[in-house]
Amino acid sequence: MVKLHEISIMESTIDIVLKKAEECNFKIIRKVTLKIGELSGVMDEALNFAFSELKNYSILKDAELCIDKIKARAYCKNCDINYDIDHFNKLCPICGGFSSKIITGYELYLYSIEGE
Numbered sequence: 001m002v003k004l005h006e007i008s009i010m011e012s013t014i015d016i017v018l019k020k021a022e023e024c025n026f027k028i029i030r031k032v033t034l035k036i037g038e039l040s041g042v043m044d045e046a047l048n049f050a051f052s053e054l055k056n057y058s059i060l061k062d063a064e065l066c067i068d069k070i071k072a073r074a075y076c077k078n079c080d081i082n083y084d085i086d087h088f089n090k091l092c093p094i095c096g097g098f099s100s101k102i103i104t105g106y107e108l109y110l111y112s113i114e115g116e
Contacts, residue, residue: 006046007054009108014054017113021059026115029063033112038072039087039105059115072105 017032032051036042044067051065074085076092076099083093090099 005041006043007050009042010047010050010054013110014051014058014060016110017060018058020113021115024113024115026113027059029060029113029115031064031066031112031114032060032110033066033068033114035068035070035107035109035111037070037105037107039102040108042108068111070104070107073103074099075101075103077101 013032013034017029021029034047036044036047047067048065055061055063072085073082074090074092075082076095076097078097079092079094081092081094082103083099085099085102085105090102091097092099
């Protein structure tokens with residue numbers, strides 16, 4: 001089931017893509033790439049579905065959606081290291097301390113548009 005959250009995200013993304021396409025005089029969009037952090041809470045399948053439904057009546061109708069996942073990472077000031085984390089474990093693998101400095105993982109942005 002597609003959540004309204006993903007539909008709203010995709011509507012906004014398509015609006016941005018169409019504005020940029022107009023600025024660049026693109027007549028067709030071939031590919032749209034998003035960067036999405038592992039902790040963003042956005043479902044790839046729902047975004048793909050929303051994209052396939054919303055693109056049909058524009059210069060995006062034949063476009064491909066690519067989603068690049070960004071690994072979730074934190075920084076431990078005690079050990080001066082960056083390390084991988086997930087939703088349930090944000091503890092430093094060396095000292096076991098909890099890091100409140102998340103450096104990647106919450107991103108959600110339009111990375112690139114390919115067209116002609």
